Amino acid sequence: MEVKISQSWQLSTWINSENTARKPNGLLRFSQKCGEMHRYKKPISYHLPTRKGSSWQRPLVLKVSRSSENVPASVLESGCFPASFDETKILENKAEEIRQYLNGRCIYLVGMMGSGKTTVGRVLSEALGYSFYDCDTLIEQAVGTTVAEIFKLHGESIFRDNETEVLRKLSLRHQLVVSTGGGAVVRPINWRYMQKGISVWLDVPLEALARRITAVGTDSRPLLHQESGDPYLKTMKRLSNLFEERGEAYANANVRASLQNIAAKLRDTDVCNLTPTVIAIEVLEQIEKFLKKKVQT
Ligand SMILES: Nc1ncnc2c1ncn2[C@@H]1O[C@H](COP(=O)(O)OP(=O)(O)OP(=O)(O)O)[C@@H](O)[C@H]1O
Numbered sequence: 501m502e503v504k505i506s507q508s509w510q511l512s513t514w515i516n517s518e519n520t521a522r523k524p525n526g527l528l529r530f531s532q533k534c535g536e537m538h539r540y541k542k543p544i545s546y547h548l549p550t551r552k553g554s555s556w557q558r559p560l561v562l563k564v565s566r567s568s569e570n571v572p573a574s575v576l577e578s579g580c581f582p583a584s585f586d587e588t589k590i591l592e593n594k595a596e597e598i599r600q601y602l603n604g605r606c607i608y609l610v611g612m613m614g615s616g617k618t619t620v621g622r623v624l625s626e627a628l629g630y631s632f633y634d635c636d637t638l639i640e641q642a643v644g645t646t647v648a649e650i651f652k653l654h655g656e657s658i659f660r661d662n663e664t665e666v667l668r669k670l671s672l673r674h675q676l677v678v679s680t681g682g683g684a685v686v687r688p689i690n691w692r693y694m695q696k697g698i699s700v701w702l703d704v705p706l707e708a709l710a711r712r713i714t715a716v717g718t719d720s721r722p723l724l725h726q727e728s729g730d731p732y733l734k735t736m737k738r739l740s741n742l743f744e745e746r747g748e749a750y751a752n753a754n755v756r757a758s759l760q761n762i763a764a765k766l767r768d769t770d771v772c773n774l775t776p777t778v779i780a781i782e783v784l785e786q787i788e789k790f791l792k793k794k795v796q797t
């Protein structure tokens with residue numbers, strides 16, 4: 501059964517102040533489309549023109565009404581989430597404001613399997629006018645088979661080598677939103693590449709992850725795949741173990757977007773009610789805070 505929820509959300513947004521100095525902006529041209537980058541392709545060249553303008557903007561509080569739905573399994577599988585007009589508009593405005601301060605830097609989404617890196621990443625890239633890349637997909641294209649098959653045929657370490665190579669290639673580029681694999685955070689070298697851009701941890705409670713993953717099955721996620729037993733409980737246990745190992749590594753990200761914090765702001769108790777658009781807005785809010793802090797120090 502679908503439950504309609506309507507809430508008011510106080511969102512702080514920022515408007516341009518006049519006659520202030522703007523940071524240099526990188527305008528880049530990319531001919532490659534999402535998914536077209538291959539492992540041994542040469543990185544493309546680009547130009548970085550600079551321009552002058554305004555600095556950080558002053559806050560304006562907007563009262564926004566949010567309307568989202570409890571997402572049924574069929575919707576989870578399709579990956580299509582309804583976003584209200586308000587959410588979309590807020591996201592567009594926020595993206596517009598932040599784009600110049602990003603200065604072409606890539607956004608790397610890190611987080612556990614199922615945390616929404618791909619789903620939220622696509623929404624973010626569209627809002628920012630960035631290209632979107634999914635590391636797992638790039639690895640699959642480079643190796644010529646699925647992640648599950650790579651694990652089975654070649655083992656995890658070959659998969660990780662490919663993951664590092666893909667991140668190295670991506671780190672040479674600009675204006676990308678990158679969905680990293682859930683385990684990309686474990687290798688320090690990967691952080692060296694991700695530090696060229698801004699890393700964002702999508703922090704999602706394990707129960708929500710287990711719910712999402714069991715709704716779509718674990719076939720494509722070899723580290724979670726189980727032949728028998730209660731799928732939710734098994735997934736939950738495996739996720740808990742992985743999080744024990746990786747929690748600290750995720751916290752290395754420049755920015756944390758916590759679904760629990762967003763739900764609290766919205767006075768909602770269930771993180772499952774949060775649409776990818778709302779999460780993308782929070783990601784941009786947190787990036788904005790991070791960049792402002794950097795400017796001040
Ligand atoms: N905000 C959301 N609310 C409900 N379900 C979501 C949300 N975001 C993503 N999902 C669903 O959760 C599942 C995992 O999402 P997604 O593939 O984006 O995660 P991921 O972090 O890229 O996962 P992985 O690292 O395993 O590839 C998908 O079925 C997706 O439709």
Ligand SMILES: O=C(O)C1=C[C@@H](O)[C@@H](O)[C@H](O)C1
Binds near residue numbers: 612680722723
């Ligand atoms: O958490 C992990 O280690 C993984 C997550 C997926 O995105 C894939 O990169 C692969 O299944 C491994």
